[in-house]
Amino acid sequence: MTEAAPNGAAMLEIRALRARVAGNEILRGIDLTVRRGEVHAIMGPNGSGKSTLAQVLAGRDTFEVTGGEVIYEGRNLLAMPPEERAREGIFLGFQYPVEIPGVSNMYLLKAGLNAIRRHRGLEELDAIDFLALVKQKMSLVQMEEALMNRSVNEGFSGGEKKRNEILQMAVLDPKLAVLDETDSGLDIDALRVVADGINALRGSDRAMILVTHYQRMLGYVVPDRVHVLSGGRILMSGGKELALELESRGYSWLEKDPAAGAARSTVQGGILR
Amino acid sequence: MNGTNPISELAEREYRYGFVTDIESETIPRGLNERIIHLISEKKQEPGFLLQWRLRSYRHWLTMKEPTWAKVHYPPIDYQNIIYFSAPKQRAGPASLDDVDPELLKTYEKLGIPLREREALAGIAVDAVFDSVSVATTFKEKLAEMGIIFCSFSEAVREHPELVQRYLGSVVPATDNFFACLNSAVFSDGSFCYIPKGVRCPMELSTYFRINAADTGQFERTLIVADEGATVSYLEGCTAPRRDENQLHAAVVELVALDNATIKYSTVQNWYPGDREGKGGIYNFVTKRGKCAGTNSKISWTQVETGSAITWKYPSCILLGDNSVGEFYSVALTNNYQQADTGTKMIHIGKNTRSTILSKGISAGHGQNTYRGAVKILKGAAGARNYSQCDSLLLGDQCEAHTFPYVEVCNASSQLEHEASTSRIGEDQLFYCRQRGLSQEDAVGLIVNGFCREVFRELPMEFAVEAQKLLGVSLEGSVG
Numbered sequence: 001m002t003e004a005a006p007n008g009a010a011m012l013e014i015r016a017l018r019a020r021v022a023g024n025e026i027l028r029g030i031d032l033t034v035r036r037g038e039v040h041a042i043m044g045p046n047g048s049g050k051s052t053l054a055q056v057l058a059g060r061d062t063f064e065v066t067g068g069e070v071i072y073e074g075r076n077l078l079a080m081p082p083e084e085r086a087r088e089g090i091f092l093g094f095q096y097p098v099e100i101p102g103v104s105n106m107y108l109l110k111a112g113l114n115a116i117r118r119h120r121g122l123e124e125l126d127a128i129d130f131l132a133l134v135k136q137k138m139s140l141v142q143m144e145e146a147l148m149n150r151s152v153n154e155g156f157s158g159g160e161k162k163r164n165e166i167l168q169m170a171v172l173d174p175k176l177a178v179l180d181e182t183d184s185g186l187d188i189d190a191l192r193v194v195a196d197g198i199n200a201l202r203g204s205d206r207a208m209i210l211v212t213h214y215q216r217m218l219g220y221v222v223p224d225r226v227h228v229l230s231g232g233r234i235l236m237s238g239g240k241e242l243a244l245e246l247e248s249r250g251y252s253w254l255e256k257d258p259a260a261g262a263a264r265s266t267v268q269g270g271i272l273r
Numbered sequence: 274m275n276g277t278n279p280i281s282e283l284a285e286r287e288y289r290y291g292f293v294t295d296i297e298s299e300t301i302p303r304g305l306n307e308r309i310i311h312l313i314s315e316k317k318q319e320p321g322f323l324l325q326w327r328l329r330s331y332r333h334w335l336t337m338k339e340p341t342w343a344k345v346h347y348p349p350i351d352y353q354n355i356i357y358f359s360a361p362k363q364r365a366g367p368a369s370l371d372d373v374d375p376e377l378l379k380t381y382e383k384l385g386i387p388l389r390e391r392e393a394l395a396g397i398a399v400d401a402v403f404d405s406v407s408v409a410t411t412f413k414e415k416l417a418e419m420g421i422i423f424c425s426f427s428e429a430v431r432e433h434p435e436l437v438q439r440y441l442g443s444v445v446p447a448t449d450n451f452f453a454c455l456n457s458a459v460f461s462d463g464s465f466c467y468i469p470k471g472v473r474c475p476m477e478l479s480t481y482f483r484i485n486a487a488d489t490g491q492f493e494r495t496l497i498v499a500d501e502g503a504t505v506s507y508l509e510g511c512t513a514p515r516r517d518e519n520q521l522h523a524a525v526v527e528l529v530a531l532d533n534a535t536i537k538y539s540t541v542q543n544w545y546p547g548d549r550e551g552k553g554g555i556y557n558f559v560t561k562r563g564k565c566a567g568t569n570s571k572i573s574w575t576q577v578e579t580g581s582a583i584t585w586k587y588p589s590c591i592l593l594g595d596n597s598v599g600e601f602y603s604v605a606l607t608n609n610y611q612q613a614d615t616g617t618k619m620i621h622i623g624k625n626t627r628s629t630i631l632s633k634g635i636s637a638g639h640g641q642n643t644y645r646g647a648v649k650i651l652k653g654a655a656g657a658r659n660y661s662q663c664d665s666l667l668l669g670d671q672c673e674a675h676t677f678p679y680v681e682v683c684n685a686s687s688q689l690e691h692e693a694s695t696s697r698i699g700e701d702q703l704f705y706c707r708q709r710g711l712s713q714e715d716a717v718g719l720i721v722n723g724f725c726r727e728v729f730r731e732l733p734m735e736f737a738v739e740a741q742k743l744l745g746v747s748l749e750g751s752v753g
Binding site: 058059060062081082083085086087091092094097098100101102103107108109111112113115116119151152168172 | 719
């Protein structure tokens with residue numbers, strides 16, 4: 001990779017990544033480069049491998065990586081256990097945040113933050129400083145304080161769960177946030193709140209990968225790059241306009257005529273940006 | 274001990290309390306017969322009624338058979354190969370802590386139980402039982418000012434024989450069961466506590482049991498009496514050295530609550546559980562029972578059982594007084610080859626008696642975890658109510674969880690509810706926690722602690738913290 005980096009050095013480089021689950025190959029050679037400060041959207045039809053990609057990046061071992069490599073900040077990401085990836089600054093916003101009965105939301109977040117801080121050689125936050133930090137971040141996603149003292153995601157509405165994910169991201173302050181269908185299951189008001197939260201966290205040091213099925217989220221969080229994933233491969237990449245085109249023409253347009261995608265992909269930078 | 278990094282504690286793979294104190298002890302010959310019982314009684318300079326009680330118990334015990342109904346397996350115990358009395362050598366009944374062997378004080382400090390009062394946690398009075406005898410009781414004078422008696426059982430026999438004679442065996446009769454009967458014959462020491470009428474005990478009382486000598490059994494008795502309107506919270510902790518042989522611990526605890534009295538009894542049991550292959554460990558065969566003798570009385574048991582090779586234990590409540598309340602909150606964890614058969618009995622006799630059972634069983638490794646509980650509503654118990662909830666959590670695929678709830682209802686006006694669940698620790702929960710930066714083991718600890726939270730919140734604060742750490746350590750390496 002000797003080509004000049006438009007926005008500085010690559011943070012994440014995915015090369016020819018292949019992965020399978022229960023014998024089915026889901027990712028069939030993914031290439032993707034994400035630079036500091038960039039927001040990438042990954043779109044695609046159901047079953048295209050979007051969520052698999054997100055989970056493989058976070059280190060979920062239900063997926064078996066069968067080929068390729070992922071370099072994150074100059075290191076081999078695939079060799080790290082999930083907690084090390086988290087501590088090194090990778091955050092996954094879950095599509096279906098899991099419930100953990102009896103464990104307070106506040107407690108989990110504090111334990112996570114302090115594990116990350118220890119890893120980075122920072123002092124752990126005590127209860128008072130942590131509370132102050134959380135309160136400050138809660139306003140980002142308009143979250144009620146009561147939710148912090150409830151068990152993790154237990155009895156949360158769909159919108160509350162997603163807001164909670166964004167809050168966690170805000171507190172944990174990742175370098176690379178992978179948000180897996182954070183927009184799904186949100187009504188329009190909640191979508192706006194979540195999108196505002198994400199926008200507030202955009203920055204020149206942070207990269208984001210937004211995995212989404214629909215364009216509507218991208219109306220609020222405008223990506224730098226859009227990639228279309230289908231059948232475990234990136235069929236096409238482009239600028240933010242690509243999302244609108246997909247919305248109007250559907251994914252079938254690409255799947256029927258992959259050549260269109262391939263062709264487009266070669267000229268992407270100049271035309272669509 | 275406090276304030277240490279939980280991570281480094283987790284990294285400590287071995288049982289932390291497995292050391293042996295090098296101290297000269299006085300033991301009696303191995304085996305059990307009437308001569309041995311005379312000897313124990315003589316050593317303790319007991320009054321005649323107690324010797325007679327012991328002998329009657331022993332003679333009855335000879336006619337009994339060891340119970341086999343529990344879901345636990347162990348090779349036959351040779352009762353003639355046990356030493357029934359062992360005491361650290363010192364002048365009988367130390368008058369103050371200055372008379373206590375410094376090695377002993379050091380032992381308790383190592384265990385995190387400072388006995389020096391100026392160093393002790395404010396608000397907890399401790400009775401330390403080492404092998405067969407009580408070696409120190411703290412804050413005695415302060416409690417005595419309020420009329421509270423808190424001392425070793427031996428001292429109670431000497432100083433308050435009338436109370437002992439009146440209540441000993443009144444809840445767990447000498448002949449109650451095989452192990453209680455054995456205890457009645459050979460018990461050596463334990464704690465005694467009496468809270469007078471209308472007194473609310475201002476501090477937590479606690480007994481800390483330590484087995485040190487090899488080949489000995491520990492047979493202690495605890496007797497707590499809360500007189501009318503009295504309130505007391507009592508804690509019990511236990512540890513033992515790491516040894517390859519199994520050791521028997523057959524204790525009896527009796528609680529008596531008179532009218533409007535409340536007793537809260539909390540246990541954090543961490544006897545040596547045996548090694549990873551199941552070698553060694555304590556057989557914890559214990560009878561605990563409370564009698565709500567008076568109206569509006571209340572007895573609440575909370576136990577966190579993480580130690581012992583085998584636990585056989587059913588802290589129970591006899592709800593005799595009208596409107597009396599019985600509670601049982603339990604966390605039992607079995608890892609490696611540990612076996613636990615534990616639960617409770619709630620016997621409703623009085624009118625409008627209420628009971629709550631909340632049991633959380635955690636099995637890991639090859640652990641066998643059984644909840645066994647009985648709820649009996651007798652004929653006169655009009656309006657009685659019980660709520661039972663038994664949850665099991667499985668870690669790994671070699672462990673087992675079993676639930677045996679027995680219900681017997683003889684009064685149609687009663688209401689009973691029973692809920693039970695069995696779940697496996699979720700891969701998705703673990704991944705979620707790890708994605709937030711927690712190590713695999715911290716994630717397991719967090720989820721398990723969450724599973725137990727309803728029970729932990731019944732524990733006094735310091736014990737709750739201790740119990741959480743203990744679970745983490747006990748689960749070390751159980752998921753991988």
